[in-house]
Amino acid sequence: MVGIASYGAYIPRHRLPLSAVGGRAAREGGPEKAVAWNDEDSVTMAVSAAVNCLRGLDRKCVDALYFASTSYAFREKQAAALVARALDLRRDLRCADFAGSLRAGTTALRAASDAVAAGSARCVLVVASDCRMGAPSSGLELRLGDGAAAFLVSDADVIAELDAAHALSDEIVDLWRGDGDAFVHSWEDRFVLQEGYVPRIVEAVQSLLEKSGTHVGDYAKVALYGPDQRSLATVARKLGVAADSLCDPLFGRLGNAGAAFAPLLLAAALEGAKPGEKLLVANYGDGADALAFTTTEKLLKLEPRRGVSWHLERRHPVANYDHYLKARGLQTAEWEAPAAPGLSATIHFRDRDNDISFIGQKCNACGAVQFPVQRVCESCFAKDDFEPYRLSDRDGRLVTYTFDYFFPTPEPPTVVGIVEIDGARVHMQLVNCPPEETKTGLPLEFEFRRIHQVGGRPNYYWKAAPRSSD
Amino acid sequence: MSRDGIRDKVAIVGVGCCRFGENWDQSPSDMIVDAAYEAYADAGIEDPQKQIDAVFTGSLYSQAGPHECADALKLFDKPVSMVSNYCATGTDAFRYGVMSLAAGMYDRVLVVGYDKPKDRGVSGPSVMMDGVRDLPKTPAGWFSLCAATYFEKYGAGREDLARIAVKNHHNGTLAPKSFLKREITVEDVLNARMISWPFGLYDCAAQTDGAAAVVITRSDLARHHRDDPVLVKAVTIRSGPNPQKDPGNDFLSWKPNGWAARDVYQQAGIADPRREIGVAQVHDCFSLTELLAYEDLGFCEKGSAKEHIAAGTFELGGDLPVNTDGGLKTFGHPTGATGVRMIYENTLQLQGRAGERQVANPKLALSHNLGGHPTACGIAISVSLNARSRTRSSPSRTTSAVTPPPAGSRSSGATERAAVLSEPALRLNDRSGCPEPREGLIYRGIGPPGGPPLFQEGVSIRDFRSRV
Numbered sequence: 001m002v003g004i005a006s007y008g009a010y011i012p013r014h015r016l017p018l019s020a021v022g023g024r025a026a027r028e029g030g031p032e033k034a035v036a037w038n039d040e041d042s043v044t045m046a047v048s049a050a051v052n053c054l055r056g057l058d059r060k061c062v063d064a065l066y067f068a069s070t071s072y073a074f075r076e077k078q079a080a081a082l083v084a085r086a087l088d089l090r091r092d093l094r095c096a097d098f099a100g101s102l103r104a105g106t107t108a109l110r111a112a113s114d115a116v117a118a119g120s121a122r123c124v125l126v127v128a129s130d131c132r133m134g135a136p137s138s139g140l141e142l143r144l145g146d147g148a149a150a151f152l153v154s155d156a157d158v159i160a161e162l163d164a165a166h167a168l169s170d171e172i173v174d175l176w177r178g179d180g181d182a183f184v185h186s187w188e189d190r191f192v193l194q195e196g197y198v199p200r201i202v203e204a205v206q207s208l209l210e211k212s213g214t215h216v217g218d219y220a221k222v223a224l225y226g227p228d229q230r231s232l233a234t235v236a237r238k239l240g241v242a243a244d245s246l247c248d249p250l251f252g253r254l255g256n257a258g259a260a261f262a263p264l265l266l267a268a269a270l271e272g273a274k275p276g277e278k279l280l281v282a283n284y285g286d287g288a289d290a291l292a293f294t295t296t297e298k299l300l301k302l303e304p305r306r307g308v309s310w311h312l313e314r315r316h317p318v319a320n321y322d323h324y325l326k327a328r329g330l331q332t333a334e335w336e337a338p339a340a341p342g343l344s345a346t347i348h349f350r351d352r353d354n355d356i357s358f359i360g361q362k363c364n365a366c367g368a369v370q371f372p373v374q375r376v377c378e379s380c381f382a383k384d385d386f387e388p389y390r391l392s393d394r395d396g397r398l399v400t401y402t403f404d405y406f407f408p409t410p411e412p413p414t415v416v417g418i419v420e421i422d423g424a425r426v427h428m429q430l431v432n433c434p435p436e437e438t439k440t441g442l443p444l445e446f447e448f449r450r451i452h453q454v455g456g457r458p459n460y461y462w463k464a465a466p467r468s469s470d
Numbered sequence: 471m472s473r474d475g476i477r478d479k480v481a482i483v484g485v486g487c488c489r490f491g492e493n494w495d496q497s498p499s500d501m502i503v504d505a506a507y508e509a510y511a512d513a514g515i516e517d518p519q520k521q522i523d524a525v526f527t528g529s530l531y532s533q534a535g536p537h538e539c540a541d542a543l544k545l546f547d548k549p550v551s552m553v554s555n556y557c558a559t560g561t562d563a564f565r566y567g568v569m570s571l572a573a574g575m576y577d578r579v580l581v582v583g584y585d586k587p588k589d590r591g592v593s594g595p596s597v598m599m600d601g602v603r604d605l606p607k608t609p610a611g612w613f614s615l616c617a618a619t620y621f622e623k624y625g626a627g628r629e630d631l632a633r634i635a636v637k638n639h640h641n642g643t644l645a646p647k648s649f650l651k652r653e654i655t656v657e658d659v660l661n662a663r664m665i666s667w668p669f670g671l672y673d674c675a676a677q678t679d680g681a682a683a684v685v686i687t688r689s690d691l692a693r694h695h696r697d698d699p700v701l702v703k704a705v706t707i708r709s710g711p712n713p714q715k716d717p718g719n720d721f722l723s724w725k726p727n728g729w730a731a732r733d734v735y736q737q738a739g740i741a742d743p744r745r746e747i748g749v750a751q752v753h754d755c756f757s758l759t760e761l762l763a764y765e766d767l768g769f770c771e772k773g774s775a776k777e778h779i780a781a782g783t784f785e786l787g788g789d790l791p792v793n794t795d796g797g798l799k800t801f802g803h804p805t806g807a808t809g810v811r812m813i814y815e816n817t818l819q820l821q822g823r824a825g826e827r828q829v830a831n832p833k834l835a836l837s838h839n840l841g842g843h844p845t846a847c848g849i850a851i852s853v854s855l856n857a858r859s860r861t862r863s864s865p866s867r868t869t870s871a872v873t874p875p876p877a878g879s880r881s882s883g884a885t886e887r888a889a890v891l892s893e894p895a896l897r898l899n900d901r902s903g904c905p906e907p908r909e910g911l912i913y914r915g916i917g918p919p920g921g922p923p924l925f926q927e928g929v930s931i932r933d934f935r936s937r938v
Contacts (some may be wrong), residue, residue: 343601355602371715372603373844378717400721401613403667407597407606413667418714418721427604427714435667440618450604461602 002117003161003293005154006302008052009267010045010129011147011311012036012256013432015325016318018252022137023321027218027276031252033145035318036131038327038410039431039449041067041458043079045148045260046129047086047448051393052306053125053150059087062152063121064094066112068104068128070177072097073458083127086359086448086460087389092148094121098259102175102225102285103167104128105149105263109291112153113162124153130258135183135331142183143228145255147311149263159302160270160279163210168204169287172196193231197284201225204288205280212292213252216240217290220277223247225284227256253312269307275299304470314468316432319411326410340432342455353388358446358462360424361386369424388420396421396444396464403435408452419444419464432465443467477737479572480702482612483685483695484513485814490801491649498532498586499542501681505810506543506582513685513695515578518545522685525550528583528619529565529806531590539582556841557753558707559583560809561927564684564755565705571688578691583810584681594677604714610614610666610674613756615714617668619721620758624773628668631757632659633779635672635799638754641786642796644827645815649678659757673757678802682810684817700817704737705836706730710842724840727766731838735768740834742788743768749819751812753840754797763838764792794819812837 011034018033020026036045046067054062065087067080080095098104098111099298105128112124129148134140176186186192209216216222222241226232226249236246247265253270257264262283269279279293318324325331353359353373360371364381369389376383401417407429415430415438430438431447444464451461486508488501496504515521527539529552536552539545553563560583567579588594598607621627636656642648654672662670685695692699700765713719729744738745752767754760764775769790770783778784784792795801795815798808816835818824860932 173830191862368717370717378711378715400615400617400619402611402617403664404608404611405664405666406608406610414606415666416606418615418719420717423717425715425717425719429605440622451605452599454599459602461605 001151001158001161001296002155003158003296004151004270005123005157005159005298006053006057006152006305007159007267007270007307008049008055008150009148009264009307009311010048010052010150011264011308012045013311013314013316014318016321016324016325017314018142020318020321020324021142024326026317026319028167032315032317033142033255034147034253035255035324035327036146038329039451039463040131040146041073041450042071042129042131042148042363043073043082043086043458044448044450044460045131045146046079046083046127046150047130049148049150050087050125050127051448052255053127053152054087055305056303057152059268060090060177061123061154062089062125064112064115064124065089066096066098066108066124066126068098068108068126068263070099070102070104070259072099075179082356085352085356086358086392087125087391088359089125099259102130102259102261103283103287103289104259104285105261106283106289106291107167109151109153110165110167110289111265112151113165116153116155122154122156126153126263128157128260128263129158130260132177132184132258133182133328133330136325138183140184140186143206143256145257147254147257147260147264149260149267149308151263151267156354157298157301159297159299160273160295163278163292163294164208164214165289165291166204166208167212167287167289168200170196170200172286175285193227193234196236197227197231198238198470200288201235201282201284201290204290205239205282208280208290208292214278216280217242218278219245219280221245221247221269221273221279222277222402223262223269223281224249225262225265225282226251236250239434250308250312254308260268262289264308270295270299271305271307271309273299281338306468306470310470314432323410342457348459352417355461358390358392358448360389360391360397360421362389369422371421371424371426391424391426392446392462393419394421394446394449395467396426396446398430398438398444398464399425400440401438403431403438417464428462428464431463437466475737476568476572476705477661477703477739478689478701480568481689481692481699482702482813482817483683483687483692483699484509484515485684485817486510486512486513487647487682487811488680488816489647490678490804490807490811492588493586493679494588494656496679498529498534498538498584498679498681499681502539502542502582502584502683503583503683504577505683505807506580509580509683509685515685515695518580520581522548523550523578524567524583525580526553526563526567526570526878527551527581527806528553528559528809529557529585530556530559531585531587533804534897539547543580545580554806555575555707557755557803557805558809558839558841559806560682561812561837561839562707562809563806564686564810564813565707568702568705571686574688577602578685578687581684581810582683583806583808584680585804585806586676587804588679594674596648597784601929608666609755610669612714613759614666614669616721616723616762617758620762621668622777623722626659626761626776628670628673629656630776630779631673632656633669634754634760634784635659635756637785638760638793638797638799639672640796641794641827642800644786644824644825644828645795645800648796648800649676649802650796656893663745669756670760674803675755675798676800678804680802680807680811682807682814684810684813698821700820703739706733706737708733711926723762723766723772727838727840729762731767734836738834743836744770747834749794749816749835750790750792751794751797751835751837752792753808753838754793754799755803755840758798759805759840760793760797763840767836767838778843786827786829793863794824794827794829809839812839853911 017026098108366380368379399418403413407414488504555562659672706728752763
């Protein structure tokens with residue numbers, strides 16, 4: 001039996017009220033979209049979703065990692081390798097990036113299932129994450145949102161078995177970003193919908209139903225990619241999807257999260273599913289994908305995940321459109337971009353266990369945990385006698401703090417503090433932590449974030465966040 | 471380790487200091503020449519190329535290295551070394567100079583500290599982006615990390631810090647070579663824009679260019695230069711663990727401060743720093759840095775600083791005046807220059823040449839820097855100085871143009887100092903029969919018994935009255 005053994009999600013806390021787009025005053029309670037902030041991107045969101053997916057599981061079980069996205073800081077340089085390092089996965093890992101299409105997430109999910117079914121991997125971690133931008137104040141800017149979903153595909157402890165899948169490919173110029181384009185471009189909407197989205201997704205789902213000998217009414221939940229409410233309704237009507245089985249597309253809350261959109265809807269469907277239910281997910285982009293799952297009894301045994309609903313509840317409304325523009329680098333900032341050539345690649349290479357995996361060390365002589373890795377123990381002065389000690393999934397505590405008004409950020413101040421993690425002390429930035437809630441002794445957890453961009457390259461590190469309830 | 475290996479072996483015989491500020495029209499060399507030639511004149515050195523044996527120079531920002539100083543002063547065919555030790559750079563350059571003389575290597579050494587941060591095009595320290603850890607990397611961000619913990623434990627607050635800034639601004643108005651010369655109020659400090667909580671703009675030292683120089687000799691040669699040499703009692707430097715990752719750090723003090731203080735007091739034979747030290751220049755890159763120094767250096771009990779701040783203990787007329795020239799707060803912090811500037815001020819104070827800000831009769835002075843992030847190489851350094859035989863100083867020498875007479879004084883500086891430094895000074899120094907001299911300012915004055923004081927050491931009557 002091959003299927004999904006675990007899932008996780010990540011949706012950025014910053015929510016841009018659609019009423020604020022263009023610089024107008026934000027209205028309370030109106031539609032909004034989730035926006036990656038200046039220290040977030042598809043890689044950081046992928047890491048967070050994967051951490052949530054792997055919670056309670058042995059990370060060593062992962063044989064392969066597939067990263068699916070249309071947005072990533074590098075044209076040449078793999079994202080999956082970076083995500084894998086941040087997760088401290090095994091070094092003999094098969095990594096691949098699935099890119100270029102909004103279908104990348106479901107394509108990766110199928111590729112993972114195929115690998116497991118073929119016996120070449122036991123566990124494949126699939127992370128779909130996207131962070132696309134429409135031009136400021138454009139219709140696309142109103143529609144696009146950011147987020148990530150992660151799935152562990154395995155043949156053991158499967159919570160949702162993959163019953164059937166169908167894919168079709170098509171050549172169409174409907175939505176695109178050319179080399180170097182920052183924003184998504186679209187051909188005329190009516191063309192995109194009439195010749196692209198609607199017929200392809202209907203065709204993929206109908207082929208799947210035919211292939212699997214099922215009817216749309218057999219499915220308790222149908223998760224459909226949709227560019228907008230009306231087009232989605234058109235597809236649902238054509239397929240005969242009952243209103244109570246059509247999954248909420250989260251328009252006005254999440255926004256179209258690109259390659260992560262359909263995967264997030266699948267994660268949301270899993271959150272609310274009961275054992276023995278059939279789920280159908282359909283995705284669109286240069287063709288269409290349809291996948292059918294049946295949930296199992298194991299679903300009840302999986303400890304609660306930080307999924308879509310968990311993240312949707314935790315919001316930080318963006319107060320000002322300018323803050324959003326600054327966060328996304330769309331407005332000339334008051335600080336100058338640091339000059340090229342960026343951080344030393346050799347230092348990054350030497351320090352990647354510390355900085356990317358957030359691994360410290362534990363002294364074999366005295367047991368003291370410390371960060372970063374160093375040759376002589378800070379406590380007992382023993383030399384070269386340490387075990388690696390991962391800090392990223394430990395609990396932290398705020399020792400002291402300050403509010404820095406100078407560090408370049410769209411919403412100063414930056415909360416910075418000394419964090420104690422199992423005895424180790426680390427100087428870190430804090431996120432999700434308003435100054436008025438900052439206090440010594442605050443329990444903390446850790447999130448992988450962009451720390452800055454130098455020389456055209458983003459640089460990543462960990463930040464501390466107030467520990468959230470699950 | 472020899473704890474008193476340095477004591478009384480080396481003397482300061484000349485001090486100089488350029489005007490600190492945004493010295494747009496001065497190069498590092500220009501400032502070095504100003505400071506060094508003033509120190510030469512003060513030491514009676516007329517032929518520096520022959521009389522100076524070695525140079526120790528300190529700079530943090532210099533790209534040019536030790537040659538910058540050698541070339542500015544045309545001191546060739548001599549050992550010239552550059553010291554870089556974070557914010558303790560100037561004091562550490564001095565320490566090397568003292569040790570070289572104590573070792574008998576040289577007769578006369580010039581110590582020059584300087585820096586020119588205002589050529590960088592930024593108004594203050596910039597956010598460093600040279601790595602991913604420990605961000606934001608700004609001095610304000612580092613030094614403010616003791617605030618939350620200290621405030622929580624001892625109940626102090628931003629107002630207590632503000633009073634330190636107000637004091638230093640006041641002192642700075644009395645120092646001819648300071649950069650900031652404006653009185654401020656506690657409200658000004660509290661209402662200023664925030665830099666890194668709890669530090670507002672006025673809690674932070676100014677950023678300036680500057681240079682300072684001292685001429686030091688073996689103490690047996692000191693009298694060739696002047697009759698009131700200042701003897702070096704102790705020098706030390708102590709490195710501490712990176713306070714950010716030190717698991718034992720309570721963020722209530724900076725460890726190297728206490729370690730350096732313990733060592734320097736042992737070297738100098740100081741048992742009660744509060745009573746024995748007459749004047750101190752301590753590192754005040756931020757208001758809280760000065761507050762912690764009061765406690766770490768043993769001027770008061772841990773946690774009691776705010777009471778002493780309220781009582782004025784560290785003000786000019788207080789028990790132990792601290793940062794009598796306005797400190798880093800008003801001089802700014804051209805890093806290499808700062809420690810040497812502190813020695814300049816302490817020397818003037820000990821020799822009774824500090825003009826309007828003169829402290830009454832200090833016997834022993836201390837200067838202190840805290841450098842680093844203050845991290846892995848956090849550094850505290852203290853220099854203890856002692857003026858001797860000031861009663862024998864000749865008017866002609868002590869009236870060298872180090873400190874101009876206070877504006878508007880009716881008599882020339884020479885006359886005043888002659889009066890102070892000859893007979894009355896003898897009486898001043900003789901405390902037999904006097905109440906404990908640190909009880910209050912009035913006892914430091916000189917005058918007929920029961921009557922108003924006529925003189926205070928180094929300060930004219932007018933000055934004295936204005937401060938009472």
